[in-house]
Amino acid sequence: MSRSVLITGLGFITSIGNDAATVSESLRSGRGGMALHPLWDNPNIPVKVAAPVRDFTVDSPSWRDWSWPARYDVPRETLRSLAPHGVYAFCAMEQALADAGLTKADLGNGETGLFCASAGSAFMLHHHLAHARSSNFERGNPMGVVTSIAGTLNFNLAAHYGITGAVAGFVSACASSSHAIGYAIDEIRLGRQERMIVVGAEELNADTLLPFAPMRALSLNTDPATASRPFDTARDGFVGTGGAVVLIIEEASLARRRGATPYAELIGWGQASDGHSVAISHPEGAGLREAMKRALRDAGVTPGQIDYINAHATSTPIGDRAEAIALRTVFTDTGASPVVSSTKGLTGHGLSMAGAMEAGFCALALREGFMPGNAHLSHADETCAGLNLPRETLSVAPSLVLNNSSGFGGSNVCHVLRRI
Numbered sequence: 392m393s394r395s396v397l398i399t400g401l402g403f404i405t406s407i408g409n410d411a412a413t414v415s416e417s418l419r420s421g422r423g424g425m426a427l428h429p430l431w432d433n434p435n436i437p438v439k440v441a442a443p444v445r446d447f448t449v450d451s452p453s454w455r456d457w458s459w460p461a462r463y464d465v466p467r468e469t470l471r472s473l474a475p476h477g478v479y480a481f482c483a484m485e486q487a488l489a490d491a492g493l494t495k496a497d498l499g500n501g502e503t504g505l506f507c508a509s510a511g512s513a514f515m516l517h518h519h520l521a522h523a524r525s526s527n528f529e530r531g532n533p534m535g536v537v538t539s540i541a542g543t544l545n546f547n548l549a550a551h552y553g554i555t556g557a558v559a560g561f562v563s564a565c566a567s568s569s570h571a572i573g574y575a576i577d578e579i580r581l582g583r584q585e586r587m588i589v590v591g592a593e594e595l596n597a598d599t600l601l602p603f604a605p606m607r608a609l610s611l612n613t614d615p616a617t618a619s620r621p622f623d624t625a626r627d628g629f630v631g632t633g634g635a636v637v638l639i640i641e642e643a644s645l646a647r648r649r650g651a652t653p654y655a656e657l658i659g660w661g662q663a664s665d666g667h668s669v670a671i672s673h674p675e676g677a678g679l680r681e682a683m684k685r686a687l688r689d690a691g692v693t694p695g696q697i698d699y700i701n702a703h704a705t706s707t708p709i710g711d712r713a714e715a716i717a718l719r720t721v722f723t724d725t726g727a728s729p730v731v732s733s734t735k736g737l738t739g740h741g742l743s744m745a746g747a748m749e750a751g752f753c754a755l756a757l758r759e760g761f762m763p764g765n766a767h768l769s770h771a772d773e774t775c776a777g778l779n780l781p782r783e784t785l786s787v788a789p790s791l792v793l794n795n796s797s798g799f800g801g802s803n804v805c806h807v808l809r810r811i
Contacts, residue, residue, distance in 0.1 A: 394579060394580050394582065394642050394643070395642070395643035395656060395658075396576050396579045396580065396640055396641070396642065396643070396656065396657045396658075397640070397641055397642075397643050397646045397651075397653040397654075397655070397656050397657070397811070398638055398639065398640055398653060398654045398655050398656075398657065398750075398754045398808075399490075399491045399492075399639050399640070399641050399646050399651040399652070399653050399654070400487040400488060400489075400490040400491025400492075400493065400637075400638070400639030400651075401486070401487055401490055401636070401637070401638060401639070401654065401751050401754060401755070402482070402483035402484060402485070402486030402487030402488075402490065402635070402636065402637035403483060403486065403634075403635075403636055403748075403751060404444055404447070404479040404480075404482055404483045404486075404592075404634045404635045404636070405424070405444065405632070405634040405636065405738060405741075405748060406423075406424025406425075406442035406443060406444060406445075406632045406633075406634060406737075406738050406739055407422065407423065407424045407737050407738050409444070409445065409446060409460070409482075410486065411486075411490065411755060414751075414752070414755065415755050415759055417737060418734065418737070418752060418755065418756070418761070418763045418784060419761055419763075419784050419786075420784070421737065421764060421766050421783065421784060422737070423442070423615075423616075423619075423736065423737040423738070423766055423767075424442040424443070424632065424737065424738055424739065425440055425441070425442050425615035425616070425618055425619060425630055425739065426440070426441065426442070426443060426615050427439055427440060427613070427615060428440065428441035428443055430595065430596060430597055430600065431597040431601065436601070436604070437604075437611045438600075438601065438604055438609045438610070438611060439611075439613045440610060440612060440613065440614070440615050440618040440619075440630050441595055441600070441630060441631050441632065441739065442595070442619075442630055442631065442632035442738055442739030443595055443632070443633070444479065444595065444632075444633055444634045446459070446460050447459050447460075447478065447479065449475035449476075449478055449479075449594075450475070450596065452514070452515060452518040454470045454471060454473065457470070457475070457478060459478055459482060460482070463481070463482045463485055465478065465481055465482075466551075469481070469547065469551050471534055472534045472537045472538055472543075472546070472547055473538060473543070473547055474511070474512035474514075474515050474538050474539060474543050474594070475512065475514065475515070475594045475596070476509060476512065476544075476592040476593055476594040476633060476634075476635060477512075477538075477543055477544060477547055477592070479592050479633065479634050479635035480507075480509075480544050480547075480548065480590050480592040480635040480637070481547075481548070481551070482635070483590070483592070483634075483635040483636055483637040484548060484552070484588070484590065484635075484637050486637070487588070487637035487638065487639050488639070490639070491639040491641075491651060492649065492650070492651055493639065495552050495553065498552050498553060498554050498588075499552070499553035499554065499555055500555070501555045501556050502556060502584060502585040502586060503554055503556045503584065503585070503586040503587070503588065504554065504556035504557035504558060504575070504578055504583075504584045504586070504587045504588070505545055505548060505549050505552075505554045505556070505557070505558045505559075505587070505588045505590070506545075506557070506558075506559055506560075506561060506571035506572075506574060506575050506587060506588070506589050506590070507542075507544035507545040507548065507559075507560050507561070507571065507589075507590040507591070507592075508544075508560065508561045508562070508567035508568035508570070508571045508589075508590070508591045508592075508743045508744065508746075508747065509541060509543065509544050509560075509567070509591070509592050509593055509743050509744070510541060510562070510564075510567075510593065510599070510742060510743050511539055511540045511541035511542075511543055512538065512539045512543060512594060512598075512599075513539075513598040513599055513602075514594060514596050514597075514598040514599065515535075515538045515539040516535075516539035516540070517598055519531065519532050519535035519536075519538070519539060522535075523535070541560055541562050542560040544560065544590055544592055545558050545559060545560045545590075548588075548590060554588075556584050556586075556587075557578055557583065557584055557587075559574075561574070561743075562743070563743075563798045563799075563800070563802040563804075564742070564743065564798030564799035564800070564802065565703070565705075565740070565742055565743060565745050565746075565796060565797060565798040565799070566662075566746060566796045566797060566798030566802040566803065566804045567591065567743035567744075567746070567798065568589065568590075568591030568636075568743055568744050568745065568746040568747035568748075568750075568796075569745075569746025569747070569750070569794070569796035569804035569805075569806065570662070570746075570802070570804055571589045571590075571591070571746075571747070572589050572638065572640070572657070572660070572746060572747065572750055572804075572806055573660040573662060573804055573806065575587035575589050575640050576640070576657050576660055576806075579640065579641070579642050585641065585642050585645045586639070586640065586641045586642070586645065587640045587641075588637065588638070588639055588640070589637065589638045589640060589747055590635065590636075590637050590747070591635065591636050591637075591741070591743060591744030591745070591746065591747030591748060592633075592634065592635035592636075592744050593632075593633045593634070593635075593741055593742045593743055593744045594633045595631055595632055595633030595634075596633075599631070599633070599742075600631040603629075603631070606670065607628065608628050608629060608707055609628045609629060609630075609631070610626075610627050610628035610629060610630050610706065611627060611628065612627060616767065617767050618630050618706075619706045619735055619736050619737075619739055619740075619766075619767065620706055620736055620766075620767035620768060620769070621702065621704035621705065621706045621711055621733035621735055621736050621765065621768070622702075622704055622711050622715065622733065622765060622768055622771050622772055622775050622778075622780060623706075623767065623768050623769055623770060623771065623772065624770045624771070624772050624773075625769070625770070626706040626707065626708060626711060626772075627706075627708070628706060628707055628708075629705040629706050629707055629735070629739065629740040630706070630735075630739040630740065631739055631740060631742075632738055632739030632740060632741050633741065633744075634741060634744065634748070635744060636744055636747045636748040636750075636751045637747075638747060638750060638751060638754075640657065643656075653811050654754035654755070654757065654758045654811075655753070655754045655757040655758060655792075655808045655809060655810060655811060656808065656809045656810075656811055657806060657807075657808055658689075658690040658691070658692075658807050658808070658809045659686050659687070659688075659689035659690025659691070659692070659806070659807040660686050660689060660804065660805060660806045660807065661681075661682045661683065661684065661685025661686030661687070661688070661689055661804070661805050662682050662685065662802070662803060662804045662805070663678045663679070663680075663681035663682040663685060663803050664678050664800065664801045664802055664803065665677055665678035665679075665800075665801025665803070666678070666801055667801050668801065669799065669800055670799055670800075671709055671710075672709055672710050672713035672714070672797060672801070673713060673801060674709075674712075674713055674716075675713065675716050675717070675720075676713035676714055676715075676716050676717025676718075676720075677717075678797075678801045678802075678803040679703075679713065679714060679717040679795065679797055679803040679805075680717040680720050680721055681803075682795075682803035682804060682805045683717065683718075683721045683793065683795065683805050684721060685805075686793065686805035686806060686807050687721075687793075687807065689807070690791075690807035690809075692791055692807060693727075694721055694722045694725045694727040694729075695725070695726065695727040696790075696791050697722070697727065697729045697791050697792070697793050697807075698729055698730065698762070698787075698789035698790055698791055698792065699729055699730045699731075699732075699753075699756065699762045699789040699791075699792045699793070700718065700722075700729050700730070700731045700732075700792070700793045700794075700795065701732065701733070701734060701749045701752060701753050701763070701792065701793070701794045701795065702714055702718070702731055702732065702733040702795055703733070703745070703795040703796050703797045704733035704735065705733075705735055705740045706733075706735060706736070706740070710797065711733075711772065712772060712774045714795065714797070715772065715774040715775045715778060716774055718731060718778055719774075719776075719777055719778065722778075723777035723778060728777075728779045729779060729793070730762045730779050730781060730785060730787075730789075731765075731778050731779055731780055732762070732763050732764055732765045732780065732781070733765065734749060734752050734763050734766075736765055736766035736767045736768065737763075737766045743798075745796060746794070746796035746804065746806075749794055749796070750794050750806060750808070753792045753794050753806075753808050754808065756789060756792065757788075757789060757790075757792060757808060757809070757810040757811075758810070758811070760786070760787070760788030761784055761785060761786055761787065761788070762781075762784065762785040762787055762789055763784050764781045764782050764783040764784040764785065765780050765781065765782055766782075768780060768782055788810065789810065790809065790810045791807065791808070791809055791810075792807070792808045792809075793805060793806070793807055793808075794806045794807075794808065
């Protein structure tokens with residue numbers, strides 16, 4: 392367990408920017424990605440705000456209608472088996488490889504693995520099934536399965552890039568890409584792989600987002616400036632977003648031999664389940680509390696050494712409250728006062744890609760020397776008493792950062808990152 396694990400490359404396709412420089416500027420300035428967004432053609436639906444990805448058009452079920460920035464060359468044979476969020480993932484992958492100084496030729500020696508996270512594409516699944524049913528299942532798209540089921544990212548990216556190391560997909564709802572990062576850390580620590588690529592991606596369309604409406608999980612606020620406000624007393628649900636984030640994670644000696652410039656070191660992670668509800672967080676954040684403790688123990692650090700926490704807080708009344716209580720138990724009650732913020736106030740909630748996206752934000756904060764603030768936070772919920780929740784981004788360099796994620800079924804995953 393002495394092998395060190397470094398983040399050496401990042402790729403971003405997000406609502407707050409489609410490259411690391413733009414994302415960093417958005418986090419520093421508090422520029423969000425929310426908009427009144429006509430994702431569904433029904434004025435009776437009360438959900439009006441979303442956080443779209445710009446410069447991509449992937450709202451058709453036919454890949455022939457899609458478009459993306461000209462800098463990316465997506466081969467036709469690859470497009471045919473991609474879902475819309477697979478296009479985001481492909482472009483973020485190209486970014487991350489270039490950022491890390493890697494090429495496709497570097498990935499096929501068995502020492503590089505790929506862990507991905509997405510819920511699949513309900514949009515494409517519904518389209519393909521409707522087509523098959525219209526012919527009483529006598530016809531269908533031969534790529535229908537691989538474009539739509541939850542493993543679509545790992546199927547497509549592993550094949551395109553010729554990756555012959557460990558390849559797997561993770562499905563634990565909003566903790567999925569955080570699980571992918573955690574197990575990627577272990578693959579490298581245990582000597583099974585020298586390099587891991589972690590991908591988180593999701594679509595933003597009616598099929599992905601609106602099933603959350605009957606759960607009363609989505610914000611009904613029609614003002615993009617305040618619809619996503621984690622920890623605020625007036626929060627009423629999350630704002631959906633899509634996109635993709637890719638992290639290149641490498642064993643430290645390999646990174647040094649290559650001359651890579653790391654963003655940060657991943658020094659520990661932990662996970663725990665609430666064992667409480669299929670959909671709702673434990674009211675006192677029991678699982679998240681234990682996951683944070685386990686991550687700190689794995690990293691060999693104390694609560695008082697953590698400078699910044701990127702909270703999972705999605706802007707839902709129950710989830711934010713549970714996390715605030717867990718944070719107070721682990722940190723405030725032990726005399727620690729790290730800066731805490733939820734960047735979902737800017738980005739919206741990326742579902743299974745959230746953990747990877749926010750780990751990427753933490754890596755930027757560590758290398759560039761800032762701590763994101765809490766956008767749109769006006770009046771903190773009373774359960775946040777004692778938490779250090781700055782409104783504005785702080786131009787202060789953290790040394791140790793904790794990144795939290797929580798998902799359905801009570802899955803909780805936390806990572807500790809250290810400045811190099």
